[in-house]
Amino acid sequence: MGGRILELRVHGVSNTPPHQTLGLAPEPTPPQPATPQPLLVAGDAVTGFYRSTAASPRDPITVEAYSWGQLTSGARTARDVERALWTLLLPFALANVALHARPGIPADPDTERWASRSGLTAWLIRLFCLSLTGTVVLTFTGIGVDLIAWQCVDRSCLGRVPGPWEFLGQGWWHQGARSLAVGLLVPLGLLALLGIVAWRTYQYEAEMPADPARTPAAGPPAPAPADANVPTGQPGEAPPPPDPPPGPPTNPLQDPTFWCGEGQLRRAAVLHLCSGVVVAAAVPLGTVLALDPPRDGRAVAAWPTVALLVAVVVITLVALSRPWLTRRAGATPLGRWSIAVVVLTGLGLAGTILVLLLPDGPAGTPLADLRPSAGCTGTPGCGVDRSLPGFDWIIAWLGTAQLILLIAIGGAARSGRRALVAPAAATLLIVAGTFWRSGWLPGLPAVPWEPWQLAVPGIALATTGLLLPRSRQATGSRSPEPHSDLAWGGRAPAVVAGAGWLLCIAYCAGLLYWVTDRLNGAATPGGPPTVVPPIPVMWAGFCFATALLLLGAVAVRAVLLFHRLRRAEYAALAHDDRRLSAHELRRGREVATYRALHRLVGEQAVRLVGWYAAGILVLAAFGVAAVLSPTRPQVHPFHPADGGAAAVVAIADLGDALLGWLPVLIATLGLLVYRNDTVRRSVGVIWDLGTFWPRAAHPLAPPSYAERAVPELLTRTAGLLALPHQDPRRMDGIILSGHSQGTVICAAVVLQLPARWRRRIWFLSYGCQLTRLYGRVFPAYFGPDRLPALAEALARPCGTTGWTNFWRATDPLGWPVTAGERDMAVTDPQALHPSDGEVADPPIRSHSGYPDAAEFQRERSRVAWLLRQPVPSPRRGFD
Numbered sequence: 103m104g105g106r107i108l109e110l111r112v113h114g115v116s117n118t119p120p121h122q123t124l125g126l127a128p129e130p131t132p133p134q135p136a137t138p139q140p141l142l143v144a145g146d147a148v149t150g151f152y153r154s155t156a157a158s159p160r161d162p163i164t165v166e167a168y169s170w171g172q173l174t175s176g177a178r179t180a181r182d183v184e185r186a187l188w189t190l191l192l193p194f195a196l197a198n199v200a201l202h203a204r205p206g207i208p209a210d211p212d213t214e215r216w217a218s219r220s221g222l223t224a225w226l227i228r229l230f231c232l233s234l235t236g237t238v239v240l241t242f243t244g245i246g247v248d249l250i251a252w253q254c255v256d257r258s259c260l261g262r263v264p265g266p267w268e269f270l271g272q273g274w275w276h277q278g279a280r281s282l283a284v285g286l287l288v289p290l291g292l293l294a295l296l297g298i299v300a301w302r303t304y305q306y307e308a309e310m311p312a313d314p315a316r317t318p319a320a321g322p323p324a325p326a327p328a329d330a331n332v333p334t335g336q337p338g339e340a341p342p343p344p345d346p347p348p349g350p351p352t353n354p355l356q357d358p359t360f361w362c363g364e365g366q367l368r369r370a371a372v373l374h375l376c377s378g379v380v381v382a383a384a385v386p387l388g389t390v391l392a393l394d395p396p397r398d399g400r401a402v403a404a405w406p407t408v409a410l411l412v413a414v415v416v417i418t419l420v421a422l423s424r425p426w427l428t429r430r431a432g433a434t435p436l437g438r439w440s441i442a443v444v445v446l447t448g449l450g451l452a453g454t455i456l457v458l459l460l461p462d463g464p465a466g467t468p469l470a471d472l473r474p475s476a477g478c479t480g481t482p483g484c485g486v487d488r489s490l491p492g493f494d495w496i497i498a499w500l501g502t503a504q505l506i507l508l509i510a511i512g513g514a515a516r517s518g519r520r521a522l523v524a525p526a527a528a529t530l531l532i533v534a535g536t537f538w539r540s541g542w543l544p545g546l547p548a549v550p551w552e553p554w555q556l557a558v559p560g561i562a563l564a565t566t567g568l569l570l571p572r573s574r575q576a577t578g579s580r581s582p583e584p585h586s587d588l589a590w591g592g593r594a595p596a597v598v599a600g601a602g603w604l605l606c607i608a609y610c611a612g613l614l615y616w617v618t619d620r621l622n623g624a625a626t627p628g629g630p631p632t633v634v635p636p637i638p639v640m641w642a643g644f645c646f647a648t649a650l651l652l653l654g655a656v657a658v659r660a661v662l663l664f665h666r667l668r669r670a671e672y673a674a675l676a677h678d679d680r681r682l683s684a685h686e687l688r689r690g691r692e693v694a695t696y697r698a699l700h701r702l703v704g705e706q707a708v709r710l711v712g713w714y715a716a717g718i719l720v721l722a723a724f725g726v727a728a729v730l731s732p733t734r735p736q737v738h739p740f741h742p743a744d745g746g747a748a749a750v751v752a753i754a755d756l757g758d759a760l761l762g763w764l765p766v767l768i769a770t771l772g773l774l775v776y777r778n779d780t781v782r783r784s785v786g787v788i789w790d791l792g793t794f795w796p797r798a799a800h801p802l803a804p805p806s807y808a809e810r811a812v813p814e815l816l817t818r819t820a821g822l823l824a825l826p827h828q829d830p831r832r833m834d835g836i837i838l839s840g841h842s843q844g845t846v847i848c849a850a851v852v853l854q855l856p857a858r859w860r861r862r863i864w865f866l867s868y869g870c871q872l873t874r875l876y877g878r879v880f881p882a883y884f885g886p887d888r889l890p891a892l893a894e895a896l897a898r899p900c901g902t903t904g905w906t907n908f909w910r911a912t913d914p915l916g917w918p919v920t921a922g923e924r925d926m927a928v929t930d931p932q933a934l935h936p937s938d939g940e941v942a943d944p945p946i947r948s949h950s951g952y953p954d955a956a957e958f959q960r961e962r963s964r965v966a967w968l969l970r971q972p973v974p975s976p977r978r979g980f981d
Contacts, residue, residue: 105834107966108164108822110151111953112815114842114869115790117171120152124167125953140167148172149814159830163837163966168815170847173807189768193609194803195792196602197231201799203594204515206573207882209351209891211430216423219518219573220882223595224799226511228422230599231800232377233504234606239289239378240497241610243385244636245617246288248490251281253633254621255473262621282386282490283458289382293375296802300371303805353891355853355883357430361809363796365434369427371801372440373418376447380411383454387411389492390457393472400460407453414446430798489636497638498729502532502557504603505722506564512596513567524567528560554730561723568593585705586886589878590712597715598879604649604718609768611635611642612761619762638729643757644750645725650760652717656710663706668698686934689943693931696912696948703914704874790843791879812850819851823859835862835969837962841952842869842915846876849884852895860895860904864965868908868928868952869916893921902968906961913949928955 111123120140140152143166152167204227206220214221251270254260260267270281354360387407396404417439421427426437472491506525513521536553537543572592590597614635622631672694676687796806825832840848845867852865877884884892896904905922910930918925931944945951952958 105970106159106164106832107162107835107837107969108166108833109837109839109866109962110815110819111165111167111839112841112844112847113167113169113171114844114949115171116842117169118841120150120167120169123169124152124154124165126154144818145814149810151818163962164833168811168818170807170811170814173810188804189789190609191802191804192768192792193234193602193606194231194800196605197227197234197599198797198800198803199792199795200230200511200595200599200602201227202795202883203589203598203879205588205592205594205881205885207354209353209356209888211354211357211428214428217519219514221423221428222519222522223511223514224428225423226507226514227595227599228427228799229419230504230507230511230603232374232418232422233500233507234602234800235374235378235802236381237500237504237606237610239293239381240385240500241613242289242292243286243382244493244497244614244639247282247285247382247386248493248636249614249617249621249633250288251285252473252490253488259621259632262623278460278462279386279390279458282389283455286382286386286455290379293378293382296378297371297375300367300802352894353853353883353888355850356891358854359430361796361812361850361854363430363798365436366427366430367797367801369421369436369440370797370799372436372443373421373427374801376414376443377418379447379451380414383411383451385490385493385496386458387454388496389490392492394462396457400457403453403460404457407450407457410446410450410453414443414450417443417446428798430796488634494636494638497636498726501607501638501729502726503529505561505726508596508600508603509561509564509568509719511599512593513570515595516568516572516592517570518573521567521570525564528564531563532556532560552731554727557727557730558723561726565719565723568596585708586873586877588881588885589708590715594879597711600715600718607642608646608761608764611639611646612764614639615643615758615762637732640754640758641725641728643759643761644728644754645721645757646761647753647757648721649718650757652714652721656714656717659713660702660706660710663710664698664702667701668694671697671701682934689931689934692946693912693934696914696930696946699914700911704917708878794843794846808847808850811847812854815847815851816854819863820855820859823862835864835966837864837866837965837969839866839953840868840870842871842949845870845872849892852892855895861898862969863896864904864906864969865896865922866906866908866958866962866965867919867922868958869913869949870907870909870919871915871917873919874917875915889919889921896922904965906965908952908955908958908961910948912946915949924961926957926961928952928957930955 113123124140126140139155141155141157142150143153144151145168149168149170149172152169153164157164201224204220204223208214208218208220214224216222216225250260250263250267254263254267255271257268257271260271267284269275270284275281275284351357387404391404391408421439421443426439506529510522510525513525532553534543535551535556538546539551539553541548572588588594618631618633618635621633672691675690675694676682682690790807793804793806794808796809797803819836819838822831822833823836838848838851840846848865848867849872852860852863855863872884872889877886877889882888893903893905898904903923906924906926907919907922908926908928909916909918910928912930918927930948931946933944936943947955953962
């Protein structure tokens, strides 16, 4: 027998236990079959490599399982709760994924320029990520500064806030803007928590692969059994020659620092946290400066503070496009610019607190005249809008800017810089119209329109940038496989980031409603509440309920498509050449259901999401017009609504009730994802898409499990191949066997491996999503132009490609891949009726059980035979 062969299996999103990955059957011991316990041979309980205790060096193929699911699935411990809370950061994760969904990312990151299509899109995405952080900070600023420090004016309201907040309702702290300074503790506490979480997750993922040529094996080699006929490979074989200088990269995943960007992450986190401090400080500081312009001593403190905060914003906007933030270069230090931003932010925050603590000046309107008075809850003359002056305006314009920014991202990703003309013109139209209407453009006559009336035509103008033809780089080469073109016409970054935006708005609005309800615990039933959320937030409930109705319509469309596909598949089975029995026809209905689901996901899912995104865009345009208007979707107690207004109020109330529970529901779902395999299989694809990619755009997103899994698998693979011939642990060939998400991890490992080790690797993929999902949403890594790079990396000296893909027509998450050597369809089920003395129908395996299939076993034996053959050394100049 020739050299030793290892099949290294990598599971998918369901966190398959190691004994199931290894195919170990339970031992039939009473009263209940015992679960076989595999042997941990490398790694630890979180990410480990396991083998069967019965494995022997004489086995033709040694099977080993890599278990990485504890990074995302948990182990039913207290850490599950911490990981479940990461689901609250899902908006940040989706925004981060948008950076990797750009088409046209250069294979060499050092060649990307800011003015290029991909570089400009990356800058816009990072700017959008920064705005998401600002949205969350603005929400907590609204809680601390607006709801508590501004609107809670009596001890009864302040008494409902956890902690000793009653002192804000009287005395020195109640005068001027001093209570607003105390309210800043809420957003600052949030930023401190996010900073701690981000700092802790560095160790979660920061890992570099070890070089087997420089790193000695861990400990002495294990002695081989006395009766073991350990193959020694090829006696006298010289060590593999060093690799020739690598050629230009053909895929961004070949970047050696792609999975290690701790320095980039720290620098980006500094910018996001400092920008969050600026946003929190700007809300009360802007209100004080606008209503009570500083003079004399207050001006000495106010204007330098404004200059410090503006300097932080300018440095941040410039830094988002600089190489020290856009390049991943390992654990590099923060740098002087990051330290400068921290110092400027600290000085700006100190100046803000000083200005807020100073007494009111004589130049403007005292804040005490604008604050709601105590007991102002049931009088017709009492103000309806009780929010901090200007806070409604900040929220409305932030939402408008984010929507236009999303449109610009989609247009730039699809058509390049020319698509930014329409969003820029729309921004100019809305801003100029608002300035004109507000009288800030002297010499022009008065106009009859309101700013909100310009929102819909302005958004419609910006949307024209999404309709331009795709640029040549975005088009790329057309794949020969069906349903593998670019997702959403090259607008994937905008669609993915837009999903994060909608979820972020829903989270923030739900939290504001939840806090408002707690502070209004003793409000008079049917009368005005003590505390009210900002007017733009009130429209979020209406938009959220309408978005759910649109989602229901898309779901109905999906169900209709599914039934049509199932009828077509059943007709194909029923009209077989041979006559089917009644039992086979009944069984055919079950098979047709799985095949219809396979076609629905592979052929229609991306299209359905696109239609839903188009509907949400229209809804968002009208939502922007609503939040810019002074109208609120609620019934005033002294002016009851009727007709259409009453319907709007009813929908808004329903949406408000749902929004209040949304963060709790999402966190509960996240906990079930970590603890329940059924729920995890349902939502695992979305979650693993979000947490697979490194945090190169949003540093506060959940950590990337691949930044630990890929280097560990890379180290294990190269380490076993590099052992000396006399070491019994040495492997002469490795079969990387990846299932579902494991295929993506294995592909990333192959692209990182040196050429001398790739020649002894064969890739078996099954349940693979590299074409219909990853290839369409992430074309720069797995699209028709870049997937051949993986095949070239697996090219063998004999001219073959070391890649075989398996798929089933009943697998909703596994599809053909023509880039490899062989693409094999696995029969499922084996028959429509029992056979060979069995009384039960052959099971429908769908997305599981690939290694048990006869096609898989035959191909694995053939691959093992090929790997045992001598590998000729490459000629000089070739890989």
